[in-house]
Amino acid sequence: MSLAFDTLLSARDAIRAKKISAVELTKQAIARIEKLDSKVLAFNSTYPDIALKQAADVDEGRRSGPLSGVPIALKDNLCTSFGTTTCSSRMLENFRAPYDATVVKMLDAAGAVFVGKTNLDEFAMGSSTENSAFKTTRNPWDTSRVPGGSSGGSAAALAAGMCCASLGSDTGGSIRQPAALCGIVGLKPTYGRVSRYGLVAFASSLDQIGPFGWTVSDAALLMNVISGHDRKDSTSVPGDVPDHLAEIDQPIKGLRIGIPREYNLTSGIDPQVKSAVDAAMKKYQELGAQLVDVSLPHTEYGIAAYYVIAPCEASSNLARYDGVHFGHRTKEPVRDIIELFSKSRAEGFGEEVQRRIMIGTYALSSGYYDAYYLRALKMRTLIQRDFTQAFEKCDVILCPTSPTPAFKAGEKTGDPLQMYLCDVFTVTCNIAGIAGISLPCGFTSGSQPLPIGLQLLGPNFSEPKLLRAARMYEQATEWHKRRPKV
Amino acid sequence: MAEQKITPEQVIHVAKLGRLDLSDEQRRKFATQLENILEYVAKISQVDVSGVEPMAHALPLHNVLRDDVVEPSLPLEKVLMNAPDTDGPFFKVPKILGGDEDSAG
Numbered sequence: 001m002s003l004a005f006d007t008l009l010s011a012r013d014a015i016r017a018k019k020i021s022a023v024e025l026t027k028q029a030i031a032r033i034e035k036l037d038s039k040v041l042a043f044n045s046t047y048p049d050i051a052l053k054q055a056a057d058v059d060e061g062r063r064s065g066p067l068s069g070v071p072i073a074l075k076d077n078l079c080t081s082f083g084t085t086t087c088s089s090r091m092l093e094n095f096r097a098p099y100d101a102t103v104v105k106m107l108d109a110a111g112a113v114f115v116g117k118t119n120l121d122e123f124a125m126g127s128s129t130e131n132s133a134f135k136t137t138r139n140p141w142d143t144s145r146v147p148g149g150s151s152g153g154s155a156a157a158l159a160a161g162m163c164c165a166s167l168g169s170d171t172g173g174s175i176r177q178p179a180a181l182c183g184i185v186g187l188k189p190t191y192g193r194v195s196r197y198g199l200v201a202f203a204s205s206l207d208q209i210g211p212f213g214w215t216v217s218d219a220a221l222l223m224n225v226i227s228g229h230d231r232k233d234s235t236s237v238p239g240d241v242p243d244h245l246a247e248i249d250q251p252i253k254g255l256r257i258g259i260p261r262e263y264n265l266t267s268g269i270d271p272q273v274k275s276a277v278d279a280a281m282k283k284y285q286e287l288g289a290q291l292v293d294v295s296l297p298h299t300e301y302g303i304a305a306y307y308v309i310a311p312c313e314a315s316s317n318l319a320r321y322d323g324v325h326f327g328h329r330t331k332e333p334v335r336d337i338i339e340l341f342s343k344s345r346a347e348g349f350g351e352e353v354q355r356r357i358m359i360g361t362y363a364l365s366s367g368y369y370d371a372y373y374l375r376a377l378k379m380r381t382l383i384q385r386d387f388t389q390a391f392e393k394c395d396v397i398l399c400p401t402s403p404t405p406a407f408k409a410g411e412k413t414g415d416p417l418q419m420y421l422c423d424v425f426t427v428t429c430n431i432a433g434i435a436g437i438s439l440p441c442g443f444t445s446g447s448q449p450l451p452i453g454l455q456l457l458g459p460n461f462s463e464p465k466l467l468r469a470a471r472m473y474e475q476a477t478e479w480h481k482r483r484p485k486v
Numbered sequence: 487m488a489e490q491k492i493t494p495e496q497v498i499h500v501a502k503l504g505r506l507d508l509s510d511e512q513r514r515k516f517a518t519q520l521e522n523i524l525e526y527v528a529k530i531s532q533v534d535v536s537g538v539e540p541m542a543h544a545l546p547l548h549n550v551l552r553d554d555v556v557e558p559s560l561p562l563e564k565v566l567m568n569a570p571d572t573d574g575p576f577f578k579v580p581k582i583l584g585g586d587e588d589s590a591g
Contacts, residue, residue: 098564191544205543234550235543304529315504322505324577326568337582342507354506358497358516359523361504371531372524377540379530384541417522433544460544 003028004161005483008070008218011164015058015069022055022069022113029071029115033162036486039143041135042157044076045083046116054113066225068111073157073166076117077124078209079198080104087200088132089122091327091348101198102233103167103209103226110225115163118153122350123318124174124202126150127422128412131352136409139181140484142448145406148178151212155182158212160486165222166212171202172306173401173426175210176438180401180453183440183482185470186212187219190460191433192237195230203313204235206306206430215480216439216471220244223463242464251472252465257284258294258394266299266424270404276442276452277400280473284398287472294390294397298382299428305383306427307420308363308376315360318353321345355416384432391459396469399425401438401453425455435463439470440479451482492521 003011003025014020030048037043051071057063074080077087079097086092100108107114121131129137129152137152139145140160147156151168155178158166168175170188179186187210194209201207211222227241259281281291323329323344330343349357363372390397403424412419429436434457441454454473458466474480497517501508508516562575571578 095568098560098567192547231552235545235547237545237547298533301530301533304527307523308527308530319505323570324579327570329570334580337579338505339507340580341505342502345505346507346509349506351512354508354512355516355519357504357506358500358520362496362500362520362524365500365503372527374540375530375535376527377542378535378538379533380541381538382533382535384544416519417526420523431544 003071003164004032005214006164007214008165008221009215011070012067022058023052025069026051026055026071026113026115029163032160033115036160036162039138040140040156040160040162040486041137042118042153042160042162043073043116044086044088044119044134044153047083047114050082051113051115058111058113063111065109065111066221067107070112070164071115072107072112073116073118073154073163074104074114075120075151075154075166075168077120077169077200078104078167079200080114080117083117085117085200087123088120088134089348089350089353090133091321093328095326097198099198102195102230104198106226118151118157118166120153121150122353123200123314124150124169124171125314125352125356127173127177127419128407128409129153130409130413131350133350139406140486141183141450142406144408145450146181146409148181148402148406150174152178154212155179155184155186158182158214159184159484161483165218167209167222167226168212169199169207169209170430171206172310172430173423175212176426176436176453176455177402177422179212179438180455181406181451183451183479183484184212184214185216185219185437185439185480186210187223187463188429188436189223189227189463190435192235193461193463194226195228195233195236197230197232201317203310204317205313206310216437216467216474217245217248219437220248220467244464244467247464248468248471249475250468251287252395252468253288255284255289255396255469255472256292256394257281257289258292258390258397260294260296260299260390260397260399262296262299263399266403268403268421269400272444273400273402273404273452277454280441280454281398283473283476287476292394294393296386296390296428298379298386301379302383302428302431303420303424305376305379306423306431307359308372309380309431311356311360312364312373313360315357315364318357321348323348352416380431383428387428387432387434387459395458396466397457399455401425401455405444405450405452429457434458434460435466437466437470439474440482441473441477442479443482492517492524
């Protein structure tokens, strides 16, 4: 067997059955990264020595668990005690984390092999990886296009067959949108399901870590490994974690799928995306699901509320980068410590990060707090209430993940607001804290077909059901079997 | 708030609060962009939110406490390992008093 494009589960099982050694599989991943990453630009750093050591430990019985020997890539905003954790920022270019994120520890304990850390929009702020201080990752389906973002490196690394699965983080769509644009599965867990300890904070009340896989089952396997309470993250939720894989292949009888009325009113949806998503609805009906008309009346205010709340939290979280404790410090002469802060931050942060610090600082400043931040938090209550009411009538909500397929690099960089509007279908999920998944539901026509993503949203802690609902569609379709020619 | 114009003075003020030493060009650029973005997000003022409670985050978790037991913290060498400048067990910075009025006190 070969690593490239095989699912996480099949790779895991092949190692277990000794059809391939972990070292052999890891060597394949390293070889593919060496061969392809000059084109895809998915990785910020790679760790062949660490990976081969971990793999050898699996082969020699010193390392075992549900992910024994499978090569996994980590978004470069997850702290690792090895290598660097850069957030694709000049600010943290040389930052070496003093500890592992909880999810990294959990993957390690599960026997995973860490091949490298992947590119992102700086501090996870963006929808294309074009805000990375280092490089723009390319979409493996068409390298003139972006992979989406902010977890574009993790999505592209998997889609190009350079690992068996990867982790990303999702604050406003940063897992689901790149999953959609790269033709893979990406899950944003319910807020509190996965520990955020060691995830470099962007907007703490919205951030969640989640998996990328070729299939729904791969995402479910990773959820089994990374979910659970962590006393180091006071917002992680106590209680048992269900087995996300146990009933995954069993279709849900009488599944009720909510179709938000507002979805048809949203302008700017690519016609090919619309027809693929409409076809997915029909497919679900054929499978016995019932389509239910639901309303999420505050959807149109989602982006506005998000682009107040997220920058406010970011401006506060990013205050820690001061050129004193860690991160970039200016080499320019300074008069005093304020100038040291201001120059270090202006040099270390890229333009989008500075823009968001400015928005957040403005919205939190005296005289504007009530009009922007407080009002946005009230909108948040209304948006959450919309979902609570909708989920009284349905089990999951269906809509596109992204209004368009992958766009060309450079196409939207001139206008920040246009880039923000990419998140129209994804942000409300983070605002309300609920779970969301994106899975492939079609391809555009033409000589270079591009993947299209279907999004399903479920209530808090509904991941097992959400995954089963997604798996129902996956079992009945072939989209998840397509692979790009890199 | 929808008709809020962002003046160059406001950009300077906000950049100062945010501790960002912006160039003149950035100030001009941000003034226009912030105005566009703030005009867009002002949509939220169209909704009647009277009587609606603000929600800081999505979970009903409050006052998560642990036992008051001393546990090992990060060792000093790890705390300092990324510092741009140190002096023994301390972070080293330029003089703090004097200069800008914000730095006093």
